[in-house]
Amino acid sequence: MYRLLVVDDEVIIANGVSEVLQNVAHLELDVYKAYSGNEAVKLFDRTRFDIVLTDIRMPGIDGLQLLEKIRERWPQCKVIFLTGYNEFNYVYSAIQYEGVSYILKTEGYDKVIRIVEQTIAEIETELKAETLLKKAQEQLEATRGLLQNDYVLRILKEQLNLQEINQEQFDELTIPLRADWPVLILLGRNNSLSERLTFSEKSRQLYKIKLIAEQYLSTHASIIAAVNENMDLIWLIQPLREQQSGEREWERMLTFVKGHLELIQAGCRESAGEIVSFVLDDSPVEWANVADRFATLNMMMNYRIGQGSGMLLLDKLVIEKQSSGNHRDKVRQSKLTMLADQLDNGHRAEFHNSLQECALPMQHISSMHDVPTQEFYYSIALIYLSYMNRWHLVETVAAEIGLHKLMQPGEHDSWKTAFDYLGHVGEMLFNLQNQEEERRANAVITLIQKHVQEHLYNPDELSLVRLAELVYFNPSYLSRLFKQVTGENLSEYISSARMMKARKLLEKPELKIQEVAEMVGYGTATNFTRSFRKALSMTPQEYRSSFMLK
Known part of the structure; x- marks a missing residue:
C-alpha cells in the first residue's frame, strides 16, 4: 500500500481528488489531504509519503516551496503538480528534478488516476532497479567486517548448521579460509582493559592488538579474526591457500604461530602498552567440532595461572586433565542461550530440535544423581521459570505442568521421562505464546474497528x-x-x-x-x-x- 497526499487550498478540489483516488481499489492507496502547504508539512513530520499531488500556487507555502520541504524530509517521494495553462512557466523549473511531474487541472479525474498509476509503476521499478542493488552492494562492502565477525561467532557458538559453513559463504564474506580444511584456533585476551575505558577506547586497543598479531602471522598463514561479547580476540588460522594442507604443512604452521606469539606479546607491550594473554590450540580441528574446541580453549583462558596476566598456554591436554571432569556431558552456555532465545522468539521447531539434541546423550544415564545431567536439567528449568515469571504465566500453568516437578529432577523416574517432561512444558509455553499473540491481535483489530465505527x-x-x-x-x-x-x-x-x-x-x-x-x-x-x-x-x-x- 502506497501513501498519497493531496494538497490544495481549494477544499472542493482536495476533497474530490482524494475521495476519487481513495476509491480506486486496484491502486490500494492510503490517501490523505491537506488544505495548505503548512498543513502538509505537519503531516510530513508525522509520516513518510510515497506520492504528493499538490497545487502549484497556494497562499503561504506554495508548491515549489513545498517541494523543497519534501526533498528535505522524504527525498524518495514522487511529486505531481496540479497546474493551469498560465502556470506552466512557473512549474517548468521544478519538473526538471527527478521524480517530479505535472498534470493540468482541466484534464479530469481519469487523467489524475492514470498519472498516479504511472507514478506507482515508477516507484515499483525503482525498487527493483540495478542502482538500488548497487547501493546495497556498497553497503554490504562497508559492513562486511561486521558480517564476518557475526558469522565467525555463530560458528563458535554452534548457532549455524554444518551446511551453512561452506565455501560459498566464505567467499561471499571474503573470509580467506577453506571450508574443506580444518582450522587452528588462537584465543587472545587484553589484560590491560580497564572498566573505566569507554567502549570506543576498548575497541581501539583491540584493533591495535589485532593489527600487530596479523602483521606477524599473515605472511605464513591465512587468518580471520573476530571479537566476542567479552572483548576477547579469536583467530581462525589455516596454511596459505596455495600450500598443501598435509600434516607436515600443519606442523610447520603451528611451529610458526607458536614461535611468534611471544613476539606478538612483546610488540603489543612495547608498541601499544597492552598486556595480552594467549591460548593456542595444539592441533587443527574440523569445522564440525570447532564450537567444542573453542569452549575448551575459552575454559583454559579462564583457568588462570597466577594472575593470568600475559599468560601463554600451548597445550590444552594439561588443563583438560585437571578441569574436564565429566566434560563430555556438559552443555555449553551458548547452547542454553540459544534455547532461551528460541523460546522468547517463538521458534517452536528449532527449540524442540535443539532441546532433543542436547538431551539425547543424557537420556540413557542411569543415575539420577549424575551432576552434569542435573546441571543441564536445572538450566532448562530456569529458562522456563524465567520465561513464566516475565510473562506472568506461573499461575496459568502451575497445575497443568505440575510445577513442583520443574525444579525437582528427582520427581521423575528416569532422565528420559525428565526430558520428556521438559519437552511437554516447552510445548505448553509455545501454545500459550500463540494464544496470547492471537488475543493481542484480536484486541488491536477490535479497537480499530470500534474507532472506525465511531x-x-x-x-x-x-x-x-x-x-x-x-x-x-x-x-x-x-x-x-x-x-x-x-x-x-x-x-x-x-x-x-x-x-x-x-x-x-x-x-x-x-x-x-x-x-x-x-x-x-x-x-x-x-x-x-x-x-x-x-x-x-x-x-x-x-x-x-x-x-x-x-
Missing part, C-alpha cells in the same frame, strides 16, 4: 497513520495485520462501514442526502453519490425510494 463522519480520524498511532504500530504493519486477521483490507472495511451506515441513515426520510454524506465522512453529496453508486449500483436517492416502496 468516527465515520471524520476522515482525518480514519487515516492509516492516525489508526496506527492509536495502537503504536507502524502503519504498514497495521495494514498487513488487519488483512491477516479479518481477511479484508482496512480501506475496504472503512468503505463497507460507511455504506452500511449510509443505508441506515437513508432509511430516515427526514435526513437530506447532503446530511447523510457528511455523517459518513463524504464532503459533498456528489462524492457520496459517486461512491454509493459504485458500491451498490444505485444512487442514494434510488436506494431511499426503493426502501420507501417496501
Whole structure:
C-alpha cells in the first residue's frame, strides 16, 4: 500500500481528488489531504509519503516551496503538480528534478488516476532497479567486517548448521579460509582493559592488538579474526591457500604461530602498552567440532595461572586433565542461550530440535544423581521459570505442568521421562505464546474497528497513520495485520462501514442526502453519490425510494 497526499487550498478540489483516488481499489492507496502547504508539512513530520499531488500556487507555502520541504524530509517521494495553462512557466523549473511531474487541472479525474498509476509503476521499478542493488552492494562492502565477525561467532557458538559453513559463504564474506580444511584456533585476551575505558577506547586497543598479531602471522598463514561479547580476540588460522594442507604443512604452521606469539606479546607491550594473554590450540580441528574446541580453549583462558596476566598456554591436554571432569556431558552456555532465545522468539521447531539434541546423550544415564545431567536439567528449568515469571504465566500453568516437578529432577523416574517432561512444558509455553499473540491481535483489530465505527463522519480520524498511532504500530504493519486477521483490507472495511451506515441513515426520510454524506465522512453529496453508486449500483436517492416502496 502506497501513501498519497493531496494538497490544495481549494477544499472542493482536495476533497474530490482524494475521495476519487481513495476509491480506486486496484491502486490500494492510503490517501490523505491537506488544505495548505503548512498543513502538509505537519503531516510530513508525522509520516513518510510515497506520492504528493499538490497545487502549484497556494497562499503561504506554495508548491515549489513545498517541494523543497519534501526533498528535505522524504527525498524518495514522487511529486505531481496540479497546474493551469498560465502556470506552466512557473512549474517548468521544478519538473526538471527527478521524480517530479505535472498534470493540468482541466484534464479530469481519469487523467489524475492514470498519472498516479504511472507514478506507482515508477516507484515499483525503482525498487527493483540495478542502482538500488548497487547501493546495497556498497553497503554490504562497508559492513562486511561486521558480517564476518557475526558469522565467525555463530560458528563458535554452534548457532549455524554444518551446511551453512561452506565455501560459498566464505567467499561471499571474503573470509580467506577453506571450508574443506580444518582450522587452528588462537584465543587472545587484553589484560590491560580497564572498566573505566569507554567502549570506543576498548575497541581501539583491540584493533591495535589485532593489527600487530596479523602483521606477524599473515605472511605464513591465512587468518580471520573476530571479537566476542567479552572483548576477547579469536583467530581462525589455516596454511596459505596455495600450500598443501598435509600434516607436515600443519606442523610447520603451528611451529610458526607458536614461535611468534611471544613476539606478538612483546610488540603489543612495547608498541601499544597492552598486556595480552594467549591460548593456542595444539592441533587443527574440523569445522564440525570447532564450537567444542573453542569452549575448551575459552575454559583454559579462564583457568588462570597466577594472575593470568600475559599468560601463554600451548597445550590444552594439561588443563583438560585437571578441569574436564565429566566434560563430555556438559552443555555449553551458548547452547542454553540459544534455547532461551528460541523460546522468547517463538521458534517452536528449532527449540524442540535443539532441546532433543542436547538431551539425547543424557537420556540413557542411569543415575539420577549424575551432576552434569542435573546441571543441564536445572538450566532448562530456569529458562522456563524465567520465561513464566516475565510473562506472568506461573499461575496459568502451575497445575497443568505440575510445577513442583520443574525444579525437582528427582520427581521423575528416569532422565528420559525428565526430558520428556521438559519437552511437554516447552510445548505448553509455545501454545500459550500463540494464544496470547492471537488475543493481542484480536484486541488491536477490535479497537480499530470500534474507532472506525465511531468516527465515520471524520476522515482525518480514519487515516492509516492516525489508526496506527492509536495502537503504536507502524502503519504498514497495521495494514498487513488487519488483512491477516479479518481477511479484508482496512480501506475496504472503512468503505463497507460507511455504506452500511449510509443505508441506515437513508432509511430516515427526514435526513437530506447532503446530511447523510457528511455523517459518513463524504464532503459533498456528489462524492457520496459517486461512491454509493459504485458500491451498490444505485444512487442514494434510488436506494431511499426503493426502501420507501417496501
